[in-house]
Structure formats: C-alpha cells, structure tokens
Amino acid sequence: MGCQYFAPTPDGADSFTVAMPRLTVGRGTLSEVGARTAALSVRRVALFTDPYLLDGPLVAIARKSLEDAGIEVVVFSDIRVEPDDESVSRGAAFLRDARCEAMVSVGGGSVIDAAKAALVLHRHGGNPIDYFAAPVGGGQAITGPLLPHVACPTTSGTGSECTSISVLRITSLNTKFVIAHPCLLPTIAIVDPQVCDSLPANAVASTGFDLCCHALECYTARAYTQHAKVASPNARQYIQGANPFSDIAAVEALKIVGEYLERGVNDATDTQARDQLMWGATLAGIAFGNSGTHLPHAMSYGVTHLMSDITTEGYPVKTPFVPHGISVIVNAPSIMAYTAQATPERHLEGARYLLADDKGATIDDAGEVLANRMVQLMKATDMPNGLSGIGFDESHIQALASSSMRQGRAIANAPRDSNQVDLENMYRNALSYW
Numbered sequence: 001m002g003c004q005y006f007a008p009t010p011d012g013a014d015s016f017t018v019a020m021p022r023l024t025v026g027r028g029t030l031s032e033v034g035a036r037t038a039a040l041s042v043r044r045v046a047l048f049t050d051p052y053l054l055d056g057p058l059v060a061i062a063r064k065s066l067e068d069a070g071i072e073v074v075v076f077s078d079i080r081v082e083p084d085d086e087s088v089s090r091g092a093a094f095l096r097d098a099r100c101e102a103m104v105s106v107g108g109g110s111v112i113d114a115a116k117a118a119l120v121l122h123r124h125g126g127n128p129i130d131y132f133a134a135p136v137g138g139g140q141a142i143t144g145p146l147l148p149h150v151a152c153p154t155t156s157g158t159g160s161e162c163t164s165i166s167v168l169r170i171t172s173l174n175t176k177f178v179i180a181h182p183c184l185l186p187t188i189a190i191v192d193p194q195v196c197d198s199l200p201a202n203a204v205a206s207t208g209f210d211l212c213c214h215a216l217e218c219y220t221a222r223a224y225t226q227h228a229k230v231a232s233p234n235a236r237q238y239i240q241g242a243n244p245f246s247d248i249a250a251v252e253a254l255k256i257v258g259e260y261l262e263r264g265v266n267d268a269t270d271t272q273a274r275d276q277l278m279w280g281a282t283l284a285g286i287a288f289g290n291s292g293t294h295l296p297h298a299m300s301y302g303v304t305h306l307m308s309d310i311t312t313e314g315y316p317v318k319t320p321f322v323p324h325g326i327s328v329i330v331n332a333p334s335i336m337a338y339t340a341q342a343t344p345e346r347h348l349e350g351a352r353y354l355l356a357d358d359k360g361a362t363i364d365d366a367g368e369v370l371a372n373r374m375v376q377l378m379k380a381t382d383m384p385n386g387l388s389g390i391g392f393d394e395s396h397i398q399a400l401a402s403s404s405m406r407q408g409r410a411i412a413n414a415p416r417d418s419n420q421v422d423l424e425n426m427y428r429n430a431l432s433y434w
Ligand SMILES: [Fe+2]
Pocket: 158, 210, 214, 297, 324, 328
C-alpha cells in the first residue's frame, strides 16, 4: 500500500523534506532543561508560561534547573488559552525589553505557539497578522534564525514542540489562523510525561482527540506526489502531503490512541496509558509537522470562529470557549466518511490501527468503520455528541462552511476535493452521532 500510495504523478513533487527538533523523551526530563539550554551557550533566557502554571511545580522545576545551570531567568506569563495576537505582541515586547538570548516555553500548545510567534515579532517587528498568508494576512516573509527555543509541553496533544507552526486567534477577525515557517521549529523539545500526571480527564480527552486527528489526517492526507512540484527547494510548505516519513510516525500514534486513549482519560492513575499518550502526541506532532493536516482541522476553525455562549468545565477561560481537540473531533467522523471515498484503503487501515471492529467489512465500508470507531471513542470518553453538543444547529451550517472555506491550503491537502456545499453537508452530518 505504502509505495503505491506515493506513485509518481506527471507534475507532482518527487521529494519531501523532514524537520524535527533535537528531542528528549522520558519521565523526569523536565529537570534537564537547564543543562540542555546551557549547551546552547546562553546566559539569560525568557521563560514563557501561562498564569495557571506560573506558581505551580512545573515552572518551579524548570526555573530551578535553569538557575542551577547558571542561567538567568525572566518570566512572562501573560498568555491566554488559545493565544491571541495581543498575547503575542505583549510577549514580543517583553522579549525586546528583557534582552534574552533564548526562549524556554513551559506549557501546552497555547504557550508554545505564542512563544514561537513572539520570536518572529522579536526579530522582524510588526503584528502577527502581517505574517499570515494572503488574503487574510500580509504574507510578510520570515527569515531565520530566530532565538533558540527550548519547548517543554505540559499536555499530551498539540505536538507543537515538534512543529514549525503557530496557531493564533486574531481578535479583530474573531478567528484563528496559522503562521508557518521552518524557522519556527523549536531547537530542542523536552517531553516529560510526568507533567501530565495531574491533568484532568477532560483535558486528556480533548488533547487526545487532537493527537488522534493529527495522526489520522496525516495518514489520509493527499500523497506528496500529488502536490505540485515547488520552483525553489526553500518554498516547500510544511503542508507537503502524506509521505513515507509522516506515515511512520502517524501509524504509531494511531496505534497508541487505539490502545490507550480510553484508559488514559478514564483512569488518572494509569501511568502507562498517559505516558504512551504523551509519546503519541509527540509522534503525531512530528507527523503533521511534516505533512500537514486537512479537513478536520480546517473545519475546526469555523467552529471556534462561530461558537457562542459555551464554556467547557475545567478550563478557566471566559465564554465562548471550546478546547481545540473538541472543535476538531466533533466533525471528524463525518469528514472521514466523506474522504474515505477517495482513498478507502488508507481509511480502513487507519480504522484498524485504532482497533476498530472490522469483522466482515469490505473496502466499501472504510468510511463507516472508521467513523464508527471514532464515535465509539468519543462516547467512551464523554465527548460532546457532535456539533449539537456544543451549541450548533442547522441554522449555523452555511456560516460554518463559509468560515472554514478560508483554510484553502489545508482543504487542498485532503484526499478528496470539496467545495462550500460539500463542507455544508459534512457539517450537517456532524450535528449528532448518537
Ligand atoms: Fe490540532
């Protein structure tokens, strides 16, 4: 299957690029951050975190480790969950005033993404929107290198420590967009599963479905050979499509979700499951950082744009708020049923890695088998029942589709083409699953 999926096409790409940070994985490794950072020959760092972690044990461990290594630390924590352009601009101003030689981020994807974007503004000035692709943003060029960045994730989902992408909310547009450039890739990633021991079940679930969709979208993405050849090697986007490298990481991450997601969510003492989910999140980050996601992520942007009057228990954020992983998974079963028609083998294989019950299934059942397994996992982990579970109904469908149609590059990375009407139909089929 693998070789055949990457069969050459007349005008398609015939090469792909792989990038990842120097990666350390293991319990207790957060305390290595000082030694790792000192090896970069820096004496003064900015430690970016959020207000909820600021006075907690994880920031204390990182700070002590840095100070024990003889590094001066200045802390910035004014970053909101699902970071906005204002958080980033404040962070960039802090970096300029603090005259730091490196960045250390300790937090979830929100903190790491804000740190990446602040490093861009620190070097090039301006506002985050200047760096989004046109027509939403100014398409301003980013050149490297930025300051070295040591990323220490505290959740098992986004994989941001291994990607060259920063996802930000633009307050004036009330929606999220992506800044992507190879120089946003952290220099070092330190993945310590111990930091997730105290995560509440709903956070493990929402980040776990983010990881699930990263892996599934990578594995089912359009093959890199079906993307156009680039004129310059440096012009290749991280959204380059499925490739043999992203396959390796995505398959392993899917197997981890299949075996450990329910266990890790429903039993906080199941260290084995939670450690595996942390490893799976990193693998899925490596995968999508080298292939790109597609429709489930593209269509989550419409959800976060148009959500209203909804809060999520356990997240100290003002309404409206839906965690990223939930905004992705609510549509994913419906989307996979749609995209399976283009590449049913890949969808059926994905379902099998997730441990779907495929007894008697044929290739024609691929979409249904995969969607059913995802819905089964959602039910077992107390996820909302599709879009209706987070406050949407038929009257929102057209606006959801119009909003998400702006994510052109991700939509084009799906294995099957789609237009406004197709997106509307996928949203409609995602209203409820049970
Ligand atoms: Fe994601």
